[in-house]
Amino acid sequence: MSLADLLRFALGAIGGHRVRTGLTLLGMAIGVAAVVLLAALGEGARRYVMQQFESLGSNMLAVVPGKTETTGIAAFSSATTRDLTLADVEAIRRRIPEAALVAPISMGSETVSYQERRRQVGIVGSTHEFLAVRRLRLAQGEFLPPGDLRRGASVAVLGAAVATELFGAEDPVGRVVRIGDVRARVIGVLASEGTQIGMNLDEVVLVPVARAMRLFNRSSLFRVIIDVRAYADLGAAKRRVIELLAERHGEEDVTVITQDAVVAAFTKILRTLTLAIAAIAGVSLAVAGIGIMNVMLVSVTERTPEVGLLRALGAGRGQIARAFLAEAALLSLAGACLGLALGLVGVAALVTAFPALPARPPAWAIASSLGLALAVGVGFGIAPARRAARLDPVAALGRG
Amino acid sequence: MIRLERVSRVFRVGETEVRALDDVSEHIAEGEHVALMGPSGSGKSTLLNVLGCLDRPSAGSYALSGREVAALDDAELTLVRRRMVGFVFQSFHLVPRLSAVDNVELPLLFAGVERAERRARAAAELAAVGMQPRMDHRPDQLSGGERQRVAIARAMVTRPRLLLADEPTGNLDSASGRQVLDLLDRLHDEGLTLVVVTHDPGVARRAGRVLSMRDGRIARRLRPDEVGPGLGGAGGGA
Numbered sequence: 024m025s026l027a028d029l030l031r032f033a034l035g036a037i038g039g040h041r042v043r044t045g046l047t048l049l050g051m052a053i054g055v056a057a058v059v060l061l062a063a064l065g066e067g068a069r070r071y072v073m074q075q076f077e078s079l080g081s082n083m084l085a086v087v088p089g090k091t092e093t094t095g096i097a098a099f100s101s102a103t104t105r106d107l108t109l110a111d112v113e114a115i116r117r118r119i120p121e122a123a124l125v126a127p128i129s130m131g132s133e134t135v136s137y138q139e140r141r142r143q144v145g146i147v148g149s150t151h152e153f154l155a156v157r158r159l160r161l162a163q164g165e166f167l168p169p170g171d172l173r174r175g176a177s178v179a180v181l182g183a184a185v186a187t188e189l190f191g192a193e194d195p196v197g198r199v200v201r202i203g204d205v206r207a208r209v210i211g212v213l214a215s216e217g218t219q220i221g222m223n224l225d226e227v228v229l230v231p232v233a234r235a236m237r238l239f240n241r242s243s244l245f246r247v248i249i250d251v252r253a254y255a256d257l258g259a260a261k262r263r264v265i266e267l268l269a270e271r272h273g274e275e276d277v278t279v280i281t282q283d284a285v286v287a288a289f290t291k292i293l294r295t296l297t298l299a300i301a302a303i304a305g306v307s308l309a310v311a312g313i314g315i316m317n318v319m320l321v322s323v324t325e326r327t328p329e330v331g332l333l334r335a336l337g338a339g340r341g342q343i344a345r346a347f348l349a350e351a352a353l354l355s356l357a358g359a360c361l362g363l364a365l366g367l368v369g370v371a372a373l374v375t376a377f378p379a380l381p382a383r384p385p386a387w388a389i390a391s392s393l394g395l396a397l398a399v400g401v402g403f404g405i406a407p408a409r410r411a412a413r414l415d416p417v418a419a420l421g422r423g
Numbered sequence: 424m425i426r427l428e429r430v431s432r433v434f435r436v437g438e439t440e441v442r443a444l445d446d447v448s449e450h451i452a453e454g455e456h457v458a459l460m461g462p463s464g465s466g467k468s469t470l471l472n473v474l475g476c477l478d479r480p481s482a483g484s485y486a487l488s489g490r491e492v493a494a495l496d497d498a499e500l501t502l503v504r505r506r507m508v509g510f511v512f513q514s515f516h517l518v519p520r521l522s523a524v525d526n527v528e529l530p531l532l533f534a535g536v537e538r539a540e541r542r543a544r545a546a547a548e549l550a551a552v553g554m555q556p557r558m559d560h561r562p563d564q565l566s567g568g569e570r571q572r573v574a575i576a577r578a579m580v581t582r583p584r585l586l587l588a589d590e591p592t593g594n595l596d597s598a599s600g601r602q603v604l605d606l607l608d609r610l611h612d613e614g615l616t617l618v619v620v621t622h623d624p625g626v627a628r629r630a631g632r633v634l635s636m637r638d639g640r641i642a643r644r645l646r647p648d649e650v651g652p653g654l655g656g657a658g659g660g661a
Contacts, residue, residue, distance in 0.1 A: 024535050032532065039520045332516045335477055337505025337581070338533040339498060416477045420516070 024342055033349035036322070044354065047318045051311040051358025051396055052365055057304035058392040059366025059384045064373070065297025067382030069290060074381070076286045082254050083156060084122075084261055085280040086115075086247040086268070105272040106243035109172045109232070115249065118267055121260035124250040126152040127172070127232045131239040133203045135228050137189040144185055145227040146202065148175075148235020156250040159224065162186075164196040164211030167231055175234030179207040183215035184225040202228065203238060257281060301388055305395060311358065312399030319351050319407035330411050331419025340412040347408035348401060355400020359393050366392075424585065424616050425451035425474060430483035430493070432469050432639075443469040444480065445639035453584070456608075456617040458627035460650070461636030467620045468589060470636070474618060475508045475587045476500045488584065505534050509578030513590035515570040517562040517577075524549060524558040527577045534581060548576040552606055568599025575606055579615075586610065588619045592626055604629060624650045 037044055088107040112127045129148035134141055147153075151169040154161070166180055179200060186195050186209075195209045207230060216224050232244070251260045261279045269275040323330070330343055338346075366384065373382050432444035443466045451457055459467045472478035473485060476492055479500070485493040492503055517526045527545035536544070549555045552572040562570055571591060578586055588607065592600035608629060611617045619626060627633050633645040 024533055028532055028538065035520055035525075328516065329518055332512075332518070333529065333533065334501070335475065335504065335510045335516075336530040336533060336577070337501060339501040342533055417472050420477070420512070 029345055029349050030353065032346055033353050036326075036346070036350050037353060043318055043321075047314050047354055048358040048361055050314040051308070051355055051400070052362035054304065054308035054311040055359045055362025055392045055396055056365035056369060057307055058301050059363060059388055060369045060373075061304045062297055062301040062388030063366070063370045063382045063384035065293065065300055066385045066388075067380045069293035069297065070381040070383075071379070072289050072293060073286065076282070076289070082251045082257060083282055084249040084251060084257070084264065086249065086264060087278045087280060088243055088276070090276050090278055105276055107247060107277060108242070108244065111268060111271060112172060112244070112247055114267060114271060115247065115264060119260060119263050121251050121253075121256040121263065122249045123252040124152040124156050125247060126150050126156045127244045127247050128153070129232050129235040129239065129241060130245040131235065131241075133238065135185065135189065135200055135202050137198065137200045140189050142185065142188055144182075146235055146238065147227045147229050148232040148238075149229060150232055152250075153229070153248075156248050157224070159216060160214040162212045162214040164209070166211050167229060173233045175231040175237060177205070177207045177234070178210045178231065180211040180213060180229040181209055182213050182225045182227045185228055186212045202230065205238065305392070308392065308395050308399055311396070312355070312403040315351055315354050315400050316403035316407060318354070319347060319404055320410070322350070323347065323407045323411045327414060327419045330414050331416050331421070334414075334416035335420060344408040344412035347411045348404050351400050351404025351408070352397060355396050359396035362396070363389065363393065424453040424455070424488060425449070426486040428484040430473065430480040430485055432473060432478065433481040442639045444473065447483075447639070447641055449634065449641060451616065451618065453616055454614050456611045456629070456631040457619070458630035458633045459618065459620045459636060460622070460627055460633055461642070465636040466639040467636050471587050471589055471618065471620050474585070475510055476503045505530065505581065507583055507585055509581065509583040509586045511571070511574050511578050511586065511588040511591050513593040515562070515567075515574045515594070517570055517574060519562050522559050522561055523554060523565065523573045526562070526573055527580050529577060530581045544580055545576070548580040549573065551579070552576045566599065567595050568602055571595060571599070571603045572606060575603070579610065585616045585618070588617070590620055590622065592621070592623065
């Protein structure tokens with residue numbers, strides 16, 4: 024008996040009881056639809072959070088001089104830490120293709136004055152790339168000019184609060200301020216950002232990095248921030264930066280920090296949550312399986328004379344078992360397909376209603392709900408199929 | 424064809440034993456037409472089931488076409504049924520959801536015959552019983568006589584050498600019954616070995632010989648012209 028014959032025979036048997044079959048299908052369909060829909064919802068929430076993080080620059084790496092020991096064992100080596108230099112920045116730009124934007128940062132504090140007004144503010148020395156890496160916007164003017172790292176032009180970009188405090192209603196662009204005892208022409212003002220993770224950029228003055236290092240007489244950068252082109256490359260980029268700097272410094276003496284750790288934690292939580300709600304929905308699949316078992320047991324009881332007849336006509340026990348098992352499998356599969364369609368329609372409706380939520384059923388949810396439905400159908404179909412196969416042909420026929 | 428030696432079939436019902444067949448010995452030659460008569464519970468149907476390899480004797484020996492089948496396991500008995508035996512029942516036992524031709528195809532389906540060949544052989548078998556024009560009808564669209572003819576076509580589609588019929592005319596009016604019996608006679612004339620269980624003396628008289636059963640034993644062996652008019656058949660007390 025070929026598989027096609029088996030399936031055709033089973034299909035014919037299913038067609039007999041439309042209402043009963045339909046209700047069983049519905050049970051399975053609701054189970055699968057629930058898994059697909061809830062998993063899509065969870066996945067949507069995860070992607071939403073990811074998007075929020077990405078807008079903050081989750082693709083960012085920060086290189087900090089000095090190795091942070093996380094082992095808990097005191098380090099006897101690396102007694103001295105080499106400087107993180109502009110040459111290192113150039114090497115990163117040249118040799119690490121994953122690094123889309125590389126911005127060095129030198130930090131300090133200095134008095135900034137314009138006419139009679141003076142304020143002690145944070146000075147951030149960086150480059151043109153800083154704007155893009157930190158996702159900042161300008162309120163007016165221009166940002167630090169692109170070009171040679173080591174050329175520290177006498178220009179400054181003011182944070183929003185600093186600009187207001189020094190200039191009031193006056194337009195700062197084109198004016199000259201004093202930073203410590205050197206002069207710098209204001210070329211731009213940052214839009215107000217509020218406090219971003221780490222520092223309040225409203226309260227700083229930005230100058231070219233080389234100029235800041237000279238100002239504070241520093242040989243080492245405070246840190247280097249790197250925008251990695253693709254989120255997926257973050258790990259590789261991190262490794263390569265560490266390798267490159269270890270090669271240049273003779274030992275591993277920098278620490279690379281990612282915001283990824285935070286994102287990873289969130290992702291993990293949301294994944295687990297998604298999995299949990301999908302699993303809860305999966306319970307309804309098991310219930311649907313019991314429905315299939317019930318319908319199959321009824322079917323075996325009802326068709327006992329038919330089983331007796333088929334045995335008399337030369338059907339073996341295995342063939343009888345396979346016929347009923349195929350019926351259970353077809354029932355669950357049909358229910359699962361119906362449920363998948365329902366679930367996808369539901370997700371589409373959800374996305375239409377809440378466009379901000381990037382809900383999409385993950386492939387694992389579709390695959391596992393279909394697989395589970397089939398497994399449950401076949402699993403719960405085994406007992407009825409065995410019962411049918413074990414019927415005594417004479418007794419079964421006699422019930423006709 | 425059939426050689427029964429001291430065959431018994433014992434059913435256990437609770438504490439008591441029921442001897443449905445009690446020490447039955449009988450030979451039926453190839454091409455014979457034998458009627459089994461006797462009152463209800465005399466063991467006719469049990470004997471038929473044993474002959475058809477649906478049931479196994481509790482004791483004794485049963486050789487079918489020279490092969491001992493009393494000790495075969497379920498899978499082997501299935502193969503014997505598939506190859507050697509056709510069944511016809513009082514209540515037809517057609518599968519209601521299947522058309523006439525699909526019903527006739529069933530034995531071939533389980534025998535693993537390909538679909539196109541199945542269809543051709545089933546259609547030819549239906550033609551042989553005059554049912555080809557109605558082959559796409561479902562059983563509930565057929566009369567009783569037509570249903571039994573379809574059932575006979577189904578029994579014959581595997582070309583068995585032994586046809587077992589349990590009250591084949593029991594549910595039919597006399598005209599349809601006569602048609603069915605004529606059909607069985609024709610098959611017998613073509614060389615088929617036929618064993619028919621019946622209450623009806625008219626049916627029994629068509630056989631070559633008649634076995635009258637009582638209490639699980641063959642009580643009397645009769646010629647057809649010895650069969651009386653009583654419902655239980657000759658030797659049957661009912």
